[in-house]
Amino acid sequence: xxxxxxxxxxxxxxxxxxxxxxxxxxxxxxxxxxxxxxxxxxxxxxxxxxxxxxxxxxxxxxxxxxxxxxxxxxxxxxxx
Amino acid sequence: xxxxxxxxxxxxxxxxxxxxxxxxxxxxxxxxxxxxxxxxxxxxxxxxxxxxxxxxxxxxxxxxxxxxxxxxxxxxxxxxxxxxxxxxxxxxxxxxxxxxxxxxxxxxxxxxxxxxxxxxxxxxxxxxxxxxxxxxxxxxxxxxxxxxxxxxxxxxxxxxxxxxxxxxxxxxxxxxxxxxxxxxxxxxxxxxxxxxxxxxxxxxxxxxxxxxxxxxxxxxxxxxxxxxxxxxxxxxxxxxxxxxxxxxxxxxxxxxxxxxxxxxxxxxxxxxxxxxxxxxxxxxxxxxxxxxxxxxxxxxxxxxxxxxxxxxxxxxxxxxxxxxxxxxxxxxxxxxxxxxxxxxxxxxxxxxxxxxxxxxxxxxxxxxxxxxxxxxxxxxxxxxxxxxxxxxxxxxxxxxxxxxxxxxxxxxxxxxxxxxxxxxxxxxxxxxxxxxxxxxxxxxxxxxxxxxxxxxxxxxxxxxxxxxxxxxxxxxxxxxxxxxxxxxxxxxxxxxxxxxxxxxxxxxxxxxxxxxxxxxxxxxxxxxxxxxxxxxxxxxxxxxxxxxxxxxxxxxxxxxxxxxxxxxxxxxxxxxxxxxxxxxxxxxxxxxxxxxxxxxxxxxxxxxxxxxxxxxxxxxxxxxxxxxxxxxxxxxxxxxxxxxxxxxxxxxxxxxxxxxxxxxxxxxxxxxxxxxxxxxxxxxxxxxxxxxxxxxxxxxxxxxxxxxxxxxxxxxxxxxxxxxxxxxxxxxxxxxxxxxxxxxxxxxxxxxxxxxxxxxxxxxxxxxxxxxxxxxxxxxxxxxxxxxxxxxxxxxxxxxxxxxxxxxxxxxxxxxxxxxxxxxxxxxxxxxxxxxxxxxxxxxxxxxxxxxxxxxxxxxxxxxxxxxxxxxxxxxxxxxxxxxxxxxxxxxxxxxxxxxxxxxxxxxxxxxxxxxxx
Numbered sequence: 001x002x003x004x005x006x007x008x009x010x011x012x013x014x015x016x017x018x019x020x021x022x023x024x025x026x027x028x029x030x031x032x033x034x035x036x037x038x039x040x041x042x043x044x045x046x047x048x049x050x051x052x053x054x055x056x057x058x059x060x061x062x063x064x065x066x067x068x069x070x071x072x073x074x075x076x077x078x079x080x
Numbered sequence: 081x082x083x084x085x086x087x088x089x090x091x092x093x094x095x096x097x098x099x100x101x102x103x104x105x106x107x108x109x110x111x112x113x114x115x116x117x118x119x120x121x122x123x124x125x126x127x128x129x130x131x132x133x134x135x136x137x138x139x140x141x142x143x144x145x146x147x148x149x150x151x152x153x154x155x156x157x158x159x160x161x162x163x164x165x166x167x168x169x170x171x172x173x174x175x176x177x178x179x180x181x182x183x184x185x186x187x188x189x190x191x192x193x194x195x196x197x198x199x200x201x202x203x204x205x206x207x208x209x210x211x212x213x214x215x216x217x218x219x220x221x222x223x224x225x226x227x228x229x230x231x232x233x234x235x236x237x238x239x240x241x242x243x244x245x246x247x248x249x250x251x252x253x254x255x256x257x258x259x260x261x262x263x264x265x266x267x268x269x270x271x272x273x274x275x276x277x278x279x280x281x282x283x284x285x286x287x288x289x290x291x292x293x294x295x296x297x298x299x300x301x302x303x304x305x306x307x308x309x310x311x312x313x314x315x316x317x318x319x320x321x322x323x324x325x326x327x328x329x330x331x332x333x334x335x336x337x338x339x340x341x342x343x344x345x346x347x348x349x350x351x352x353x354x355x356x357x358x359x360x361x362x363x364x365x366x367x368x369x370x371x372x373x374x375x376x377x378x379x380x381x382x383x384x385x386x387x388x389x390x391x392x393x394x395x396x397x398x399x400x401x402x403x404x405x406x407x408x409x410x411x412x413x414x415x416x417x418x419x420x421x422x423x424x425x426x427x428x429x430x431x432x433x434x435x436x437x438x439x440x441x442x443x444x445x446x447x448x449x450x451x452x453x454x455x456x457x458x459x460x461x462x463x464x465x466x467x468x469x470x471x472x473x474x475x476x477x478x479x480x481x482x483x484x485x486x487x488x489x490x491x492x493x494x495x496x497x498x499x500x501x502x503x504x505x506x507x508x509x510x511x512x513x514x515x516x517x518x519x520x521x522x523x524x525x526x527x528x529x530x531x532x533x534x535x536x537x538x539x540x541x542x543x544x545x546x547x548x549x550x551x552x553x554x555x556x557x558x559x560x561x562x563x564x565x566x567x568x569x570x571x572x573x574x575x576x577x578x579x580x581x582x583x584x585x586x587x588x589x590x591x592x593x594x595x596x597x598x599x600x601x602x603x604x605x606x607x608x609x610x611x612x613x614x615x616x617x618x619x620x621x622x623x624x625x626x627x628x629x630x631x632x633x634x635x636x637x638x639x640x641x642x643x644x645x646x647x648x649x650x651x652x653x654x655x656x657x658x659x660x661x662x663x664x665x666x667x668x669x670x671x672x673x674x675x676x677x678x679x680x681x682x683x684x685x686x687x688x689x690x691x692x693x694x695x696x697x698x699x700x701x702x703x704x705x706x707x708x709x710x711x712x713x714x715x716x717x718x719x720x721x722x723x724x725x726x727x728x729x730x731x732x733x734x735x736x737x738x739x740x741x742x743x744x745x746x747x748x749x750x751x752x753x754x755x756x757x758x759x760x761x762x763x764x765x766x767x768x769x770x771x772x773x774x775x776x777x778x779x780x781x782x783x784x785x786x787x788x789x790x791x792x793x794x795x796x797x798x799x800x801x802x803x804x805x806x807x808x809x810x811x812x813x814x815x816x817x818x819x820x821x822x823x824x825x826x827x828x829x830x831x832x833x834x835x836x837x838x839x840x841x842x843x844x845x846x847x848x849x850x851x852x853x854x855x856x857x858x859x860x861x862x863x864x865x866x867x868x869x870x871x872x873x874x875x876x877x878x879x880x881x882x883x884x885x886x887x888x889x890x891x892x893x894x895x896x897x898x899x900x901x902x903x904x905x906x907x908x909x910x911x912x913x914x915x916x917x918x919x920x921x922x923x924x925x926x927x928x929x930x931x932x933x934x935x936x937x938x939x940x941x942x943x944x945x946x947x948x949x950x951x952x953x954x955x956x957x958x959x960x961x962x963x964x965x966x967x968x969x970x971x972x973x974x975x976x977x978x979x980x981x982x983x984x985x986x987x988x989x990x991x992x993x994x995x996x997x998x
Contacts, residue, residue, distance in 0.1 A: 015492045023494045032387070035492050037404060038415055039435075039485045042423060046431060058420040059271035064302060 003052070004073045010047050011069070015040055026070040031063040041066060048072070054079035118314045119158060125321045125594050126151045126381065132328055132597050135604045137627025139331075139374075142180040142292035142658035147378065149176060150288055154381035158313060166279045166308070169382050173288040177203060180291045181249065181657065199250050203257075204286075206234065210258055211265070211281055220270040227262060238459060249654040255456030256294040257285055260413065260449070261301070267417050268301045280305060288382075289375045292658050294457050295645055297372045297389050297409045300416070307385040318589060320380025323388075325593025327373030332600065334366035339623045340836055345527040349816075351541035355548050361639060362522040365393070365406070368641050372409075395559055397510040399477040400485060402518060414442050431486065439482055443475030450640070458643075459650040466533065467640070470525040477517070498567040508559040512552040526639035618832055626838040629659055665926070672699065673769075677817055678779040679808060684769055693770060694732040694921075702784075705729050706740070706766040713789055717761035718952075721785045721870070723777045723861075724796035725804075726770035727879050727928055732921045737930040740766045742937035747944075765790065773804030774857035775812075781864040792950075793865045794873045797858075797897060799882045799889055805853040806846035810839065823856055851892065858900035866901075873950065874902035877936065878911065879928065880920040903949045910939045 004026060012021055015035060030036040036044060044066065045056050054076060060066075065075045130147045133139060153172045157165050181203075182196020213226045236242065238251040261284065269275075284304050290296055309316070342360040343353060372389040379386060389409055396402035404411055419442045426434035447468065455461040491503070499507065527533040602608055604624055612621065647655040647663055656663055670692040673682040686703040689696075700708045713719045722728060722740050730738030744764040765788055767780050777795060785793065809824050811817075814835045819825055828834075831845040846853070858874070865872035874897040878885055885908055897904050911919050911932065919932035928936070944952045 014489065016494060018491070019494050028494070033494075034404075035494070037400070037490075038419065039400070039482055039490070040492070042420075042427075042431065042435070043486070045424075046427065056424075057271075058424040059267075059416070061420045061424075062302070062416065064306070 003076050004069055006051065007048075007069050007072050007076075010051075011035075011044070014043065014047075024069075026073075027068050029067055030069075031067045036066065044072075048076060052076050052080060115314065119155060119317075122314065122317045122321055122381075123151065123155055125589070126154070126324070128594060128597055128601065129321070129324050129328055132601050132604075135601055136332070136624060137629050138328065139371075139628055140292055140655075140658035141629070141660045143289065145179060146176050146289055146292055149179065150378050150381060153288075154317070157382055158317075162309070165383065166277075166283055169288070170279055170282045170286060173283070173286040173290075174200065174204065176288050177253075177286070177291045181253070195246055198246060202247055203250050203254055206254060207257065207285055210262055211285065214262065214266045214269055215275070220266070223266060223270075227266065238456065240459070245653075249651075249657055252294050252457050252651055252654055253291060255453075256296050257287075257290050259453065259456050260298045261285060263417060264298070264413060265301050276301075276305065287379060289378050293371065293375055294651075294654075295368065295371060295641065297376060297407075298413045299376075299386065299409060300412055303386060303412075304384060307387075309383040310385050313383060316380050316383055316385045319385070320377045322589045322593055323373045323377030323380060325377075325589065325597055327370045327375075327377060328597060329593070330366045330370030330373060334364065334370055335626065336620075336623050337363045337366070339626055339838060340619055345523075345532055345536060348536050348539055351539050351543035352547060354536055354539045355544045355551075357536070358519050358523045358548075359551055361526045362394075362519045364526070364639055364642065365522075367645075368407075369393070372407075392562070394515060394555070395511055395563060396514050396518070397507055397559075398481050398490075398514055399474070399517070400481040402514060403474075403478050410446075414446060418442050418445050432483065435482055435486060436479060439479040440475055443471055443478070446475075447471035454640075454644060457651070458648070464528075465530045466524050466527050469530065470521055473524075474521060499564045504560060504564040507564065508556045511559040511563075512555045515555045516548070516552060522639070615832065619834065619836055622834075622837050622841055625841055629661065630838060630840040667693070669693065672697070676779075676783075678783065679775040679812060679817065680769070680772065680779045680783070681776070681808075681811065681815065681817065682769075682771075683784075693726070693729070695730070696734055698735060704766055705735065705738075705768070706764075707735075709763060709765055709788070711787060713763070714761060717763050718792070719763045719765065719788065719790045720792045720794060721788065721790035722764055722766045722768060722794050722796070723772075723780055723785070724766075724768035724877075725772045725798070726768075727798070727877065728766065728768035728796045729770055730768075730933070731770060731927040733928070733930050733933060737933055738766070739933040739937040739940065740764050740768075742934060743940055743944075746937065746941050768796070771804075773808040774801050774854060774861065775805055775808045778857060778860045778864060781861065781868075786864075786868045789868065790870045792873060793861075793870045794875055795858075795861055795902070796875050796877050797893060798877060798879055799885075799893060800879075801854050801857075801893065802850040802889075803843065805857055806843055806850050807839070809853060810837070810842040810846065821860075824853075827853065851896065854893070855896045855900065858897055858902065862901040871950070872902050873905060874900075875905045875907055875940065877907050879926070880916060880932075881926045883911070883916055903947075905940070905943045905947065907936065907939050907943075910935050 008021075008024060008026075011030070012019070012024060016024060028035075031041070041061050045061055048054060049056055056075070056079070060075060064071075066072050126147075130144070130151055133144050133147060138144075149172065153168075157168050157172070160168055177200040178196045181199040182192055210227065210230060213223055213230060216223055216226070234251070234254065237247075238255070240248075265281070265284065284299070284301055287296075287299070337360055341356060342364060343357050345357060348354050348357050369390045376386050376389055387408065390407055391405045393402060393406040396405050419438050422441050423434045423438040426437055450467075450471075451461050451463065493499075523536075524530070524533050527536070603612075609621060609624075648666065649668055652663055670690055671682075672685045672688040672690060672692055674685055675681065676683050684699050684703040684705065686699055686701050688699045691697065697705065699705055702709070702711075728738075728740065730740075735741060741764075744762060747762040747764075765785075767785060769776075769780075772780065774795075774797075781793070809819075809828060810833055812819050812824075813828055813833065816835075827846070827849045831842075831849055833842045833845050837845070862872045876890070876894055876897070878890075890908060894904060894906060914931075914935070919929060919935065921927050921929045944950055
């Protein structure tokens, strides 16, 4: 499973368990649509740090870095 | 593809085809025409908003001027090449500072170059210095430290030390620009390795509406940079128009609720009042949300595609949801600078502990920064229990919610997701529950004290429950209609409005904003208003007519945001500059008074000694600002009762300098001796109290003066009696003071004045009845005097505000006094040959100084001694003859009451009716 798929799988299982997986694309806005609120963002960050053994800074927990699966994957790749 | 291609271009294509008879697609020329047409449509909508703001007297005059400038400016801005737009925006914003702050205090000229340059120059210079500190090539904490030092220096000026009068108004504006955004700016600079362009930094701080809005959304710097023309321009402008329109509508709803429905905690007297207080206070936040929509909408016109400032906060389904919706910019600011850094620092200790500390820390900072904001904008701050408890309780509720969500999760939905019946019901119930809790919290925040809030609950009854349940039912229905129904109809949720296509945007905005605003504008026209002359519509017409320029006259105590933005002495100059009118003085010192339920409204407390009314202030045991007297008139004395307002009470002068004291002393030193030693004393009892009108004096006579059995009553009349009588009759109605006379309610009914009518409107409506009110009041005063056997005297005394005197008003007042039956003493010429500055306290205090009081005492003494109608000399002799004659010697107070075994306390109780004496 690549980074993007791993992230998508986590988001679906943790935050969107009853939703159609096909509706969640790599470019679906997550923060700006409210799917990732503050609690969800912290959970996601903890998951990413644990899953990919990276360290994310506080200023990276924003829409610039975490708004879409694509951006999240890019952040993880930049840290890996 | 431009905005035009989706809607307007489609139509133009059809026209083009018909005209040319060809199927060729329109060329670039048609695209340009369509784009300009779209720009014109947007300009028309902005112009409509500006018209509504002006017609309904919304916001300050300064803000409206900024809107006019922005309405034209954004068109020029759009037509400029892209790289020139940001510099143009900066120039326009700086120009707005010059324009708004260049208004001199004298208002005789539209603009003053010198004042504008000095004020704007100071703001720009200090602002540049603060921004420069953020860019210094030193560590983050060193830069933060330097900013704190610089802020401290500015704070010294804010506190009024080393500040010039002309520059005093820049401090709240400087604070509004920098107090929060400098924190975000420094944080983002330290996190990013890229230095932003100078114009972008200047544009971020010097935002065009900020010069006239001290309450301003905390715009994030990164969001500001990212949002600049990140979408089709005309789509961004149209969104801006929608936000502005929504802001105007919310501000109008706020005005309706504030004028018609919102009541203060002290006005709660029943179960229905209680629920009215609980519900309406939470809606007062519409003032903030409406203003923020207006401000951000204005910025969208210049291509800054900023997100919403709030979103349907009344339909929040949990406390965390409320926190996320009510002020999105503030939430993002807190998350970015305080919440996430704290959580990330502590996450190694476990997510739960990190969450608890981060959440509590965030709410502590929120509470502290609200105090910080208050200090900068008002110059003072006080920590109160209701404010502290509000943030503490909200913080704990959000924390509890967050811990729940952390452990159990929260159901989220994609834009195309749907609610099932169970979820919808649960959502509606949670929303209603959250709404109820938030209303309770807001009511606590808007109550002066916790004990008062707790005390309010004794009024709770079945009406409270009934009305409360009804309102919660409305919230339930609103949740179903607005949040759930769109999904249950198997239609995809429309998603955030920002994603709609421009054509959809324009059609929706036309229906939801522009048409309602056009309707409001039409309804506000005098020709239409005159056709809606139905008494049942009067409250709504009054609300529309109660403009924001009347805010300075609103003495009602309100919540945090009203107090932050309302006019008081700390921001008087700023208000007068923005409103372009002089605002009334309002005394804010100690008021040693207690409320009474008659036309006096308040009376002085007895036996007080303190600094009040700008002087060393003392009251005797009877609550008069005078030396002590016995209740029973001593034998051989002539007693004169003096009725007046603050001028006669001696505002701003020492007691021995008041004309009443001087006159009494002179009469006792000169006249008593000349009465053959038979009159051993003249007593002048000063019953004057600040803000007492002729109507108040009727109550003074009935409740106080009669007990002292004066021989003469001197009533001091001023030109302001016309306004004061009208003001007090409406005040009695507003404060539910019993009006025992038939005449007065009839006047109020004829003038269409009801309790909720704004003071300024009420005074306008009662103006035609002023003479009738004064005539009636004067007659009642004369009746009361004669009923107690006292000679009624009226002194017409001009006060500094009246000078120079207008002959017709003076003649009218004197005629009314004479018709009422007074013996009239006209002191119109008492200040002849004096300059105004020689008889008046300093300019801001419109009261008479010691020299003025001496002149009054001299003139009055002369009149009393020589006026044959008063015949003071022989009146004195008649009193002494009656004493020396067959009348029994009067007993002293202790003799009178000792024989009846009545204690001295009972005398006080008789005087003060239900009140327990001190």
